[in-house]
Amino acid sequence: MEQSRDMIARGGTGCGLFDLGCGMMTKRTAWLTGVALAMTLSQQAGAQQAPSSQAAVPQAGALPPSSVAPVVGTETLGQAIADAYANNPRLQAQRAQLRAIDENVIQAASPYRLNLGIVSTLSYEQRSIEAFNETGRISNRNLGASLTASQILLNGGRTAAQVSAAEADVLSGRERLREVENFILLEVVDSYVSVRRDQELVAIQERSLESYRRQVEQAQARERGGDLTRTDIAQAQAQYEIIRAQLAQARASVEQSRARFAVIVGRVPGVLAQEPDLPGLPISIDDAYRIAGRDNPALWQAILNRRAGKERIAAQRAERRPQLTAEGRIGYTTIDTFDTGDLRRNIAGGVTLSVPILAQGIIGSRIRQAIADEQRLGYVVEDVRRQVDQQVLSAWNQSITAREQLLAGEAGVRAAQAALEGVRRGFAEGFRSNFEVLDSEQRLLNSQLILANARYARYAGQASLLANLGRLEGATLQEATQVYDKAAYLKRQRGRQFGPLQVPLQALDQIQKPGRDGRPFPVVPVAVDSTIRTPATPPVEGTLARAIPLGREAAVPESRTGPPRP
Template structure:
């Protein structure tokens, strides 16, 4: 499984406008931090539970392959009723047989090694799912904060425009302006109320998304922590990604497994040697012991073995191409996140200047309007320009926050361990260590029982 990182980042960017106001209004004393949100998402995710079960199934494949090197012990109890030429007789026979592959020219060992590579690949797939879960949690956190602040912004706009409408009405009452000016102020207030309703709807949607990601709606969210430190250069970030990203590591393990698949297909052409021992006893007290040694090899299979070998080579070529494509996608994702950080930072600097100028213009237009030198429409236009500039800064700040966490994800560093969240994490080796030797009963089986109980908790 290869994760499409570009496809993951694009929808996050499309919704980044929602992650607008990240710092501002006073929040409850017990507000949840971004770290709290990430911890809740990690513990709540059913998708992580699903992938962990997939990993445990892969662990059992190693146990299955390991069992092929061990003896097989079978018992049989047979009862026969025989009638011949008027005579009837019965016979009861019990038998116990043990058989074992003694030598297969490495076929079984290659299979074991291949399943181990699949286990490692599945572990990296689990890490990739963990990154997806945490990135979704970051997005949900930012979206709720943005939607909350957006509601407050629109509420303030409604209050200000209400005051503007009242001022326009007062000036109309004394004959300073016409009814057209009052209508313009009224229309702007109605538009602001519509924007407030939309913002309230966005907040409800963001709260539902947050609950889906973490298991509960937040009582309040604190400001995000300082922005993560990024590497010194884009090239350095891409080098880190090539070494750490779980999608690349997963694809590398699948290449190794495919290489072993070719060796396994070649080994199927070789002979195998097996031995067996069996004992039989009947109800009359008779007994029989047999010891056998068998060597076999497929001489002709109708082309099946050749086809399997060619298919294994094709699978190897596919995994190599997948690895190359994944590597390129990861580099692209790092480059996109890096560029978004630079763009957002530059936008914030430019918008700060825009806000300063728009504020100055708004103050001047309002003062001139009180002297009759400006119309109500001039005041409304100036206020709208200021509001749009502030909204643009909100969007740029949101993009800056998201781009930093997207960069961490694209470098393979958005994990509980790398973020140092300080909580116990799932140990993928615990179950593997309990089952890799294919335990049946005894102390190993008891250890496996304890691991399963811990996982269920």
């Protein structure tokens, strides 16, 4: 349809297409009346639309200023970011998840701490005995309480490795929280500029609808004067209804964007101020790659996961080391009575040394399993690095492309506005067709829509680039943000633990910790011949399949029926 408009618009002035002007009128009085009325309506339309169109177009080659003070009573992007940072449920859930991961460090270090407890007993036993044809009963009554204590003295480095693995998991969890924070704030920024873009699109469609309404009235007036036909009126009315339908969809899009904003931020948006410039953008694509390799949370999460995998290798190797445990008990018990006056003190203690000799192969299997898992995590690091670079490239290109679209959109709006004004003057003078006016109106509308979407795409692309760099964080974007302290919870919980021997035992266990290095990655040999095999069957042909074999019992090859061999 747009190609048809372009072909007709390039065909000339429109003389002979719709029998407009060009000396075709036979009644000079009717012609002059129609021209005067058309010029009056055209001047009124230009006076109403030109200021709004010109106000939306910056100077040639210049980007619209964004560092402007917000109008009093408007909501800013900074307020939306602060509200989401404090109240977003997904972000709060991830913070709670991190606190749960923090507890793994406390649990892993528990062997360093003293295990102390109280054991109370109250028992009664009665037995029947028979001796020398006589039957009797023996009863036993016991009452007592004991204080028991146990402490691991040597652990072969097990606990040190487990604590190191748990600490690496905590650091990985903090990077996961950073990743979630970056992309939640990206959603905040995107929903904010989406609301502003959709509101601008509605305003553009409303101005265009009003312009087409005047065009319909103008065509109807000239039809009454004999200058236009009903076909011209039908064309204007058809375009008016198309724009009216598009306006209805644009208004629905505004409400969808507002709802998305409310889900992320936690409140319905009001009047939104112009978005400010975003800090921390790279100056080149090489700078972006360098920053992403240093700060990207997803990449650091993969690196720290691999570090935890290495520590688990050491923990499994430590299972072959001896373990020395001290135990003691002190308390009071009675012998064959419940009388508390007969309580007697009871003291016991000992040291236990356990050395694994044969473990049924399970220790070696677990070590090999940990090594394979560490190798897997090493490949994950490289995979994530490639994905991060690809995402950075895409976000960078989106920003660059949107800037070019923005400049082209500004120039297109200026050109379409000038063309529309010229076509309207020609239409009023009788040598431009009604169709050319409608086509010029549509070109102006398209240019304004391109410009509005380019503004959105450029800002959203910059925000996406910052998120993939790991720089779209509350503390980075705002100076006064109350930053959530990721380390405070673990530090507080560690301070609450009691272990009189924890410091020396931890140092001793760290010395005993086995090596954590795994084996080199297995190398897949390079193919000698990379030629694709010649197909043994022809390409797929035939008719469309219309049914699946429901109820058919799957055939399992005999070689697959048995369990895996040990």
